Amino acid sequence: MTRRISELLRHGQPNELVTIKGWVRTKREQKGFSFIEVNDGSSMAGLQVVMNADLPDYESIVKRLSTGASVEVSGVLVSSLGKGQRIEVKANSVIVYGEADPETYPLQKKRHSFEFLREIGHLRSRTNTLGAVFRVRNACSMAIHQFFQEQGFIWVHTPILTASDCEGAGEMFAVTSLDLKKVPLTENQSVDYTQDFFGKPTYLTVSGQLEAEIMATAFSNVYTFGPTFRAENSNTSRHLAEFWMVEPEMAFCDLEGDMDLAEAFLKYIFSYVLEKCPEDMQFFNDRIDNSVLTTAENIIQNEFERVTYTKAVELLLKSDRPFEYPVEWGLDLQSEHERFLAEELFKKPVIVTDYPTQIKAFYMRLNEDEKTVRAMDILAPKIGEIIGGSQREERLDVLERRIQAQGLELKDYWWYLDLRRYGTVPHAGFGLGFERLVQFMTGMGNIRDVIPFPRTPLNVEF
Amino acid sequence: MTRRISELLRHGQPNELVTIKGWVRTKREQKGFSFIEVNDGSSMAGLQVVMNADLPDYESIVKRLSTGASVEVSGVLVSSLGKGQRIEVKANSVIVYGEADPETYPLQKKRHSFEFLREIGHLRSRTNTLGAVFRVRNACSMAIHQFFQEQGFIWVHTPILTASDCEGAGEMFAVTSLDLKKVPLTENQSVDYTQDFFGKPTYLTVSGQLEAEIMATAFSNVYTFGPTFRAENSNTSRHLAEFWMVEPEMAFCDLEGDMDLAEAFLKYIFSYVLEKCPEDMQFFNDRIDNSVLTTAENIIQNEFERVTYTKAVELLLKSDRPFEYPVEWGLDLQSEHERFLAEELFKKPVIVTDYPTQIKAFYMRLNEDEKTVRAMDILAPKIGEIIGGSQREERLDVLERRIQAQGLELKDYWWYLDLRRYGTVPHAGFGLGFERLVQFMTGMGNIRDVIPFPRTPLNVEF
Numbered sequence: 001m002t003r004r005i006s007e008l009l010r011h012g013q014p015n016e017l018v019t020i021k022g023w024v025r026t027k028r029e030q031k032g033f034s035f036i037e038v039n040d041g042s043s044m045a046g047l048q049v050v051m052n053a054d055l056p057d058y059e060s061i062v063k064r065l066s067t068g069a070s071v072e073v074s075g076v077l078v079s080s081l082g083k084g085q086r087i088e089v090k091a092n093s094v095i096v097y098g099e100a101d102p103e104t105y106p107l108q109k110k111r112h113s114f115e116f117l118r119e120i121g122h123l124r125s126r127t128n129t130l131g132a133v134f135r136v137r138n139a140c141s142m143a144i145h146q147f148f149q150e151q152g153f154i155w156v157h158t159p160i161l162t163a164s165d166c167e168g169a170g171e172m173f174a175v176t177s178l179d180l181k182k183v184p185l186t187e188n189q190s191v192d193y194t195q196d197f198f199g200k201p202t203y204l205t206v207s208g209q210l211e212a213e214i215m216a217t218a219f220s221n222v223y224t225f226g227p228t229f230r231a232e233n234s235n236t237s238r239h240l241a242e243f244w245m246v247e248p249e250m251a252f253c254d255l256e257g258d259m260d261l262a263e264a265f266l267k268y269i270f271s272y273v274l275e276k277c278p279e280d281m282q283f284f285n286d287r288i289d290n291s292v293l294t295t296a297e298n299i300i301q302n303e304f305e306r307v308t309y310t311k312a313v314e315l316l317l318k319s320d321r322p323f324e325y326p327v328e329w330g331l332d333l334q335s336e337h338e339r340f341l342a343e344e345l346f347k348k349p350v351i352v353t354d355y356p357t358q359i360k361a362f363y364m365r366l367n368e369d370e371k372t373v374r375a376m377d378i379l380a381p382k383i384g385e386i387i388g389g390s391q392r393e394e395r396l397d398v399l400e401r402r403i404q405a406q407g408l409e410l411k412d413y414w415w416y417l418d419l420r421r422y423g424t425v426p427h428a429g430f431g432l433g434f435e436r437l438v439q440f441m442t443g444m445g446n447i448r449d450v451i452p453f454p455r456t457p458l459n460v461e462f
Numbered sequence: 463m464t465r466r467i468s469e470l471l472r473h474g475q476p477n478e479l480v481t482i483k484g485w486v487r488t489k490r491e492q493k494g495f496s497f498i499e500v501n502d503g504s505s506m507a508g509l510q511v512v513m514n515a516d517l518p519d520y521e522s523i524v525k526r527l528s529t530g531a532s533v534e535v536s537g538v539l540v541s542s543l544g545k546g547q548r549i550e551v552k553a554n555s556v557i558v559y560g561e562a563d564p565e566t567y568p569l570q571k572k573r574h575s576f577e578f579l580r581e582i583g584h585l586r587s588r589t590n591t592l593g594a595v596f597r598v599r600n601a602c603s604m605a606i607h608q609f610f611q612e613q614g615f616i617w618v619h620t621p622i623l624t625a626s627d628c629e630g631a632g633e634m635f636a637v638t639s640l641d642l643k644k645v646p647l648t649e650n651q652s653v654d655y656t657q658d659f660f661g662k663p664t665y666l667t668v669s670g671q672l673e674a675e676i677m678a679t680a681f682s683n684v685y686t687f688g689p690t691f692r693a694e695n696s697n698t699s700r701h702l703a704e705f706w707m708v709e710p711e712m713a714f715c716d717l718e719g720d721m722d723l724a725e726a727f728l729k730y731i732f733s734y735v736l737e738k739c740p741e742d743m744q745f746f747n748d749r750i751d752n753s754v755l756t757t758a759e760n761i762i763q764n765e766f767e768r769v770t771y772t773k774a775v776e777l778l779l780k781s782d783r784p785f786e787y788p789v790e791w792g793l794d795l796q797s798e799h800e801r802f803l804a805e806e807l808f809k810k811p812v813i814v815t816d817y818p819t820q821i822k823a824f825y826m827r828l829n830e831d832e833k834t835v836r837a838m839d840i841l842a843p844k845i846g847e848i849i850g851g852s853q854r855e856e857r858l859d860v861l862e863r864r865i866q867a868q869g870l871e872l873k874d875y876w877w878y879l880d881l882r883r884y885g886t887v888p889h890a891g892f893g894l895g896f897e898r899l900v901q902f903m904t905g906m907g908n909i910r911d912v913i914p915f916p917r918t919p920l921n922v923e924f
Contacts, residue, residue, distance in 0.1 A: 002714065004614055004682075021714040022682070023885045041681030042614055070885040072714070097714075098856070098886030105884050122877035123884070125680035134681070138616045145607060152466055152504055154600045159915040160622065160666075160689050161704050163922045173659070175635050175666065177693045180645050180653045191642045197635070197693055197703065198922040204622075204637065211915060211924060218587035219503030219596070220466075220484070226688065227622050231639045231659055241659065242623050252464065252483040252534070252559075394560070415584035415924055422567050422585070423485050423532040424560030453621040453673060460625045460660040462673060462877060 002072075006043035012077045012087050019074045020047060020089065023126065024100075026109060027065050034062050038073060041125075044132055044279050048080060048088040049073050061094050068100025068107060068126070114449050121453055121462045129288070132280035133450055136273055137438050143272035144225055144246055144434075147265055153221040153248065158208030160227065163200050164412065171231040172203040173241075204229035209429065210363075210416055212249040213392060216427055217419050223248040225434075233457050237446040240435060242455040249429035255365075255374040255391040258428035259351050262378055262387050263304045265432075266349070270296045273441060281442075289443025295382045296441070302348035309333075309355045309372065312341060319345070332359050333377075335384050342379040349380045362402040363416075364390040376430070383440040389430025396420040464534075468505035474539050474549050481536045482509060482551065485588065486562075488571060489527050496524050500533060503587075506594055506741050510542060510550040511535050523556050530562025530569060530588070576911050583915055583924045591750070594742035595912050598735055599900050605734035606687055606708055606896075609727055615683040615710065620670030622689065625662050626874065633693040634665040635703075666691035671891065672825075672878055674711040675854060678889055679881050685710040687896075695919050699908040702897060704917040711891035717827075717836040717853040720890035721813050724840055724849050725766045727894075728811070732758045735903060743904075751905025757844045758903070764810035771795075771817045771834065774803060781807070794821050795839075797846050804841040811842045824864040825878075826852040838892070845902040851892025858882040 003018050012018065022040030032053045039046035051058065065071070075091040082088065102108065106120050107127065117124035124130045145155065161175055177197035178184065184192040193200050208224035215222040224247040232239065248265075250257065274281055274296055285292040307315070316327040316337055325334040333352070342350050354372040357364075364373035374391035393399045399420055403413055410417065438450040448454035453462045465480050474480065484502030494515045501508035513520065527533065537553040544550065564570065568582050569589065579586035586592045607617065623637055639659035640646065646654040655662050670686035677684040686709040693703065710727075712719065736743055736758055747754040769777070778789040778799055787796040795814070804812050816834040826835035836853035855861045861882055865875055872879065900912040910916035915924045 006614070021887075023679075041616070068885045070713075070887045097888065098882070098884070100884040107884075122676045122880055125677060131680060134616060134618065134677070137619075141617050142607065142611060145604065149604060152468070154503070154596060155603050156596065156914055157599075157689070157706060159704060159917060159922075159924070161691075161917045161922055171639070173637050173639055174642060175637055176642065177633070177635055178642070180636060180638065180640070180642075181647070181651065183642050183645055185643070189643065197695070197919060198917070199920040200922065202922050214584045214924070215587055215596070215914060217485075218593060227619070229623075233659070242621060244619060251532075418584055420560070422560070422562040422569075423530045425483075425532045426559065452618055452677060455621060455623045455660070457659060458661040460621075460623055460662065460664050462621070462676070 004042040005038070005040045005045075005047045008047060008077070008087070009043060009045055014077050014079050014087065016077045017074070018077055018089060019072065021072045022046070022070070024065055024067055024069045024071060026067060027062075029062060034065075036065055036071070038071060039126075039131075041131060043135075044128055044283055045085075048082060048085055049075070049091050049094075050078075050088055051091045051094060055091060055094065061096060064096045064099050065094075066100055066102045066105070067109060068105045070097040071095060072097065114446060118448060118454070125452065128283065130449065132277075132283050133438070133442055133444060134452065136277050136280050136284075136442055137450065139273045139276040140269060140434075140438055140441065141225070143269045143276075144223075146272070147268045148221075148223045148248065151221065153223050154215070154219045156208075156212060156215040156219075156222045156224055157226065158205070158211040158215075158224045160205055161198070161202055162205045163198065163202055164210070170206050172206060173229055173231045175202045175204060206230060207245065207431065208247050209249065209431065212247050212429065213416070213419060213427065216249040216251045216429070217423065217425065220251045221248070235457055237448075238436065238439075240447055240451060240454055240456060243447075243451065244434035246432045246434055247429060249427065251425045251427045253391075253428045254426050255353065255376060255428055258389050258391060258430060259304075259306065259353075259376055262376075262389060262430050263349075263351070266378070266380075266387070267300050269437070270299050270441065274300075284442045284444075291382055292441070292443040295380070298381055299349055304349040304351050304378065305346045306351045306353065307341075308353050312337075312352050315345060316340065330356050330358070338377075338379040338384050339381075342384075343381045347381065349378060352377050352379065360390070362406050362408070363392050363399070365393045366398055366402065374428075380440070386436065386440065387430050387432050389428065391426065391428040394420055394424045394426050396424065466504040467500070467502045467507075467509045470509060470539070470549070471505060471507055476539050476541050476549065478539045479536070480539055480551060481534065483534045484508070484532070486527055486529055486531045486533060488529060489524075491524060496527075498527055498533070500535060501593075503593060505597075506590060506745055507547075510544060510547055511537070511553050511556075512550055513553045513556060517553060517556065523558060526558045526561050527556075528562055528564045528567075529571060530567045532559040533557060534559065576908060580910060580916070587914065590745065592911065594739075594745050595900070595904055595906060596914065598739050598742050598746075598904055599912060601735045601738040602731060602896075602900055602903065603687070605731045605738075606685075608734070609730045610683075610685045610710065613683065615685050616677070616681045618670075618674060618677040618681075618684045618686055619688065620667070620673040620677075620686045622667050623660070623664055624667045625660065625664055626672070632668050634668060635691055635693045637664045637666060668692060669707065669893065670709050671711065671893065674709050674891065675878070675881060675889065678711040678713045678891070679885065679887065682713045683710070697919055699910075700898065700901075702909055702913060702916055702918060705909075705913065706896035708894045708896055709891060711889065713887045713889045715853075715890045716888050717815065717838060717890055720851050720853060720892060721766075721768065721815070721838055724838075724851060724892050725811075725813070728840070728842075728848070729762050731899070732761050732903065736762075746904045746906075750907075753844055754903070754905040757842070760810055760843055766811040766813050766840065767808045768813045768815065769803075770815050774799075774814050777807060778802065792818050792820070800839075800841040800846050801843075804846070805843045809843065811840060814839050814841065822852070824868050824870070825854050825861070827855045828860055828864065836890075842902070848898065848902065849892050849894050851890065853888065853890040856882055856886045856888050858886065
C-alpha cells in the first residue's frame, strides 16, 4: 500500500518496506549513487530517496528523473545521515510515470516571483510556499466547520444567484442566459427580462447574511461558508472578485454574545491551524513574515479589548498622532486608526462597537440614542479589520423606518420583514472574509496567492 | 445558560433547572394550565412546556402565545406523563419575544403542500419536514468532509467564475459587468469584451474537475465541494440551475481505485447520517418514503456489483424486457435500464464501467480497444445513477488526439495539457450531485425541497 510522506516522516521506522508516489523536487547525482527528494503534497518536507547504481536500469532511470517528474518508489526505510531528516528510503525499484523536460518545465529549483507563479497557476501549487498556503487553507476551512459544528450550528448553503441588488454591500455581477450580442429590449428601451432565465435581473450574491437570518429563525444557530462576489474594479493586494466568506447567524443572541462567539472563533481557528500545520506555519514565519507566529499567539492569548466607537474616537484624538485621515465622530475609522488602536494603544485585538448609524447598514440594531447602532468590528495587530458584525434590528417598526430612510422599498424586503412579523427574536451575526484570514495567518502579501485560482479585473484564467 | 432542546431530550434529568429558547409549535389550553411545544431547530421533536395558571402574567402570556411565537422559558425539568416524551418543563417564567398573528401567519398547524411551502421559502424551514431535510443536509455535508479529511484529502476551492465554456457538460450562464441595456459591440457586431470586467466571455462553472486535476498533481488527493450551475431550461423534479457538487480527484489512481473510493464513500455517508440523524431518518421513512431505510441499508451492507457496459447491454438484451428505449451497444443507458440492473437483476448497487468512447467526455482514459473509455457510473436501487466518474487520460498524445477529434482547440487546453507534459500521472475521480444524494437519502420527491433556496427557470426569490 502506498504510504503518505507526511505520515512516514512522523511515524516511519527503519527496516519498514514502503512504497511512495509523488513528484521529484531535486536530484543529486554522485559517483555510484543518486539522491532524489520526493514530495506528494502531504507535507512541506519531502522524503529523500537513495538510489544505488546497482538498481535495475539505474542509468536510464536517473536520466529520466528531474524536477517535476512523477515517480513511484519502493524500498526500505533507513536512518538518515543527512541533516534535517530522520529517515530516508533506500530504493529497490523506481518507476517513472512522467518526465518533466528541464528545458521547458517552468518550475526549476530557483526562486520564482509570486507574480510569475500566478501566470502558471496550474503548476504553482507544486512549490513550497503555495503548497503550504493551500494546506493551511484546508486546515483553516476544517477549523471553521469544527468550531461551529461542535456547538450545534447548522451549515446552510445560501444561494449564489440572487435577485436582490438592494443590500448595497458592493457592486454586483449580472448573470444572464440572454445572448449578449442582441439583448432584447422592451418598448421603452429597458432590458426585456421576461426572456431571461429567471425572468428578472439576477446577480451574484455579495453576502449570504439575509438568507442566513431566515435559517437562524428555524435552527437558532447557523453559518454560511461559501463563495461571494464583488464587481469592483480594485486592483489591490487585498481585493478579489470572487472570494469565500464565513457568516454565522445566531437567534436569541445580542451583540455581547456575538462578540463572545467571534473572539472564541478566532482563537479556535488560529490554535487549530498552529496545531495541525506546525511546519507550514514555521515556514511562513521563517520565509514570508517573521511576525506570523507572534500575531497568532497575540490573538490566542489575549482577552480582546472592547471599546465603543465613541471612546475609540476620543482615544485617537487624545493620541496627538498626525494621522493622514481626519478623526472625527461620524467619520469611519481608517486603516491607520484601526492599526494604531490594535498595535500601539492596546497591543492586542480590539473590538470597536456602536458605530454611528449613518455609516452602517440599515439592518443593524438601533441604539436608544438613535445615533449609533449595535455594530462591532474586530481589529487585530498587523491585520486590521478582520471581522465585522452586528446585532440585527428585530423590531418591525424600527426596521421599516430604517429601510425607508435609506430610500429603499419595503416591498423588496417583504420576506425579511416577515421574519420580524412572525416570532421575531433578538439575533446577531458576523462576517469574515476567508481569504483575508488566510492571508493574515500566513503573512502572504497578496490575496491572489491564498486562493487557488484568483479572479480579479482582467484575470479569469484556469 | 440556554440549553439546546435536542440535548435536553437526550440527557436532561428531572429536577434540573433549565432555560430554553425557541418557537411555539402548538398550544393547548386547559382549565388551570396550558401546554406549549417549543422547538429550537436542534431536533424534530420539541420540548413540552407546562404553564400553571399561577405563573406571573399567565393570562396575558397565554394570549400572546400561538404557533410561530418566539419564547424564552425557564423552569424545572419533570418526568412527563404524556406519551412519546420522557421529560417536560414546568415553567417558572415565560418571556414572549415575538408574536405570530394566527390570522396571518401562514404556517398553521394543518399540513401544507410542498408547492405552497416553496412560496414561503423564508418560513418553510420551520416545518417538520424541511427542518429534518436541512439537518440531514448538514450531517451529509459533514460526512463528506470527514470521509475525505480522514484520508488526507485536501478540500480545494475551485473557481465559480470561468472562461472555459468548452467542457461541454451543459449550458452555461454568462457573467458580466456590462450594462445589458447597451452592450458594446465591435465593428463586426460581436460583443466587445475588452470593456467587460474580465476582458473575455465569462461563465458560471459547470464542474470543478479540470481545476481539481491541477490540484491533484500537487497534493495527490483533493476534493471539491461547492456550487455549480446549469442554464438548462428543465422544469423537472430533478434539475436545479444552482446545485452543489462533490468532486474528488486522486493522483496515482486508476479506475479500480476510483470505484473502491466511491463505494467506501457512499457507505460512509449513509452510515454517518443514519447515526447522526436517526429521528429525522425515521421521520422520512414513516412520512415521506417507506423505502428510505431499506435503501440506505442496501447501500451500506452490499458489496457493489461491477459489470462492464458491454456486459450490461448483454444482460439487458437477454432480459426480454419490453423497455421503452432501445438497448443497443453504443447507445447510452436510460433510467429504466439502470433501474432494471440495480433493482431487479442485482438487487443492489451496480457499477457499470468502460462505456463507449463516443458517448463519454474527451478526458476519459481510452482503453486499448479504442472503442471504450475507463468511465464508471454507480447505479443504486430506487435511486438510479448517483455517481459518475472516470480514470482520466494522462497520455499527452492520446489526449491531444481526443481533443482534436471533438473539434476542440488544443490552445484552449494549454494548461490542462501541461499537466500531461510535466510529471503526468495516472489519475481518476468522480462527481456526485449533492442535492440528488440528499433527495435519495430522504426520499423527498422534488429536488427543490432539499436545497434552502432553489433556483430554477423563473425562480430566484429569497
